Amino acid sequence: MPSVVAAFRLLLFTGCRLSEIQFLRWEYVRDDCVELPDAKTDSRVVPVVPVGPEARAVLAALPREEDNPWVIRGRVPGSHITDLQRPWRCIRAHAGLGDVRIHDLRHSYASRALALGESLTMIGKLPGHTQVQTTSRYVHLDDATLSQAVERGCTSYL
DSSP states (O other), X not given: OHHHHHHHHXXXXXXXXXXXXXXXXXXXXXXXEEEOTTOGGGOOSSOEEEOOHHHHHHHHHSOOBTTBOBSSBOSSTTOBOOOOHHHHHHHHHHHTOTTOOTTHHHHHHHHHHHHTTOOHHHHHHTTTOSOHHHHHHHXXXXXXXXXXXXXXXXXXTO
């Protein structure tokens, strides 16, 4: 179970695709980034994912097994995790998240970056988008963020 929790945390803290975390090997992990040589259809301009302190803490807490190259190990010795959908359904049900998909963690990552003031161009580079249009479909602002933007804009004229 710790591997499952770590997988979801890495998805949330890196903006990576599910397959990138499932097939993440220790040899790809660096101090401040993760190199992804097998990214989806070579879509990343630079196959490197910057890793912040939260993701580094998750990686540091995971045990390394001498005979297993995978970061998120599976149930079978020497294997990687193969199914995150079943535990995700349990988490969703427990948290009352309805139809939230694992891929929505990637959208949340981008949305958090936008709420923190990052540009769409910068946000797109984080999950490896090559088109700003793709990034714009990923970011979603909550009502509180929109209200704060209105307040900042309205009060700047006074």
